[in-house]
Amino acid sequence: MAEVHVRELKGPEEMEAVVELQREVWGRAESDLVPRGLLIAVQDEGGLVAGAFVEGRMVGFVFGFPTQDPTLQHSHMLGVLEPYRGTGAALLLKRFQRDWCLARGIQRVVWTFDPLRGPNANFNLRKLGATARTYLPDHYGPMTGINAGAPSDRLLAEWDLLAERVYARIYAPPPDPEVAGLPQANRVEGEEPLEAYLDLEAPRLLFQIPEDWGRILREDPALALAWREHSRLVLGHYFARGYRAVDFARNPNRYVLAKD
Template structure:
């Protein structure tokens, strides 16, 4: 695979390419796209719009903007075209974002992600070292494209840029966490959530999610809604009790929750 290069984007033509990427990556309707003019305006006021290039072509981007706290950035979108996933483009975009923020006195970045998409949870928690303790039910309202079909529940990822955990993970991601023996906060069979265990007291516990949330969302609306309600119940309950999502294991897809 050709080398991936990351740099800030500039000008109307490159911002229009970012709009096209939003459509290609997420299949969004026009109403859900961040338009070219807004990307330019946010960048003018201190936001970040950076792109990943392969052989001169734009294959991914990250978009973040300032918040009321000068030391905090909200990272609204990170996306990479499907053929270039697994190339390291997403990780390079986040490394670039970290360096860019630290150079400007920004010490923390937050963003939202779907709690039922295992690949995203694995990337955010295990590879980047972010954590999450806030559950946002139906945060964006009805959505289009690949997110259509269920309430837009999200977790709020918190990325502490100066922590040793973050630095270590973005340059040398550890193996998957050892989950043997940890109690399960739910019971799942054949991709169906059957039971929630809300009385656990262990310092670390697991919460299982589907192996293929995208397929469920496309093919089984009733099951998709059941999963939304289930994750809202279990994660919301344990977050309220002081737990935080700190890691992720694959196949089966399971969050590692730990008490703060």
């Protein structure tokens, strides 16, 4: 695979390419796309729109905008075309975003992600060093494309750009979390969430999610809704008790929750 280069985007043609990437990455309806004009306007007012390129082709992008807090950016979208996932393009986009923000006095970045998509949770928590402590039920309302089929619950990722943990993880492969012996806040059999354990007191807990949430969304609406309700119950409960998601383990997919 050829080398990936990241840079800020400029001009209507490159912004239109971002709109097309949104269609390809998420399969969104036109009403769910961030249009070219808005991308340009947000960039004019201090937002970030950057692209990842391979041999001159844009294969991914990141889009973030300013907030009421001048030290905080909201990162609304990060997308990479499927053939280029695993090339490091997403990580390079986030490194670029971190450097760009720090150069402008921005010290924290937040974004939302689906709590049941294991690859996203793994990337955000384990590879980037973000954490999450806020559960947002049906945050965007009904969605289209790959996100259709269940309420749009989201976690709010918090990325402390000055944290040693963040720097270490984005520039070196992070170790697998130590999870042996940790109590688990739910019981899963096959693909079904069967029980929630809401009385655990350990400083670190596990919460298991599906192995292939995308397939469940496409093929089993009843199971998708059951998982949404289950994650809303368990994660919402433990976040309210002072836990936050701090890491992610694979095989099976499990959040590591730690008490502040």
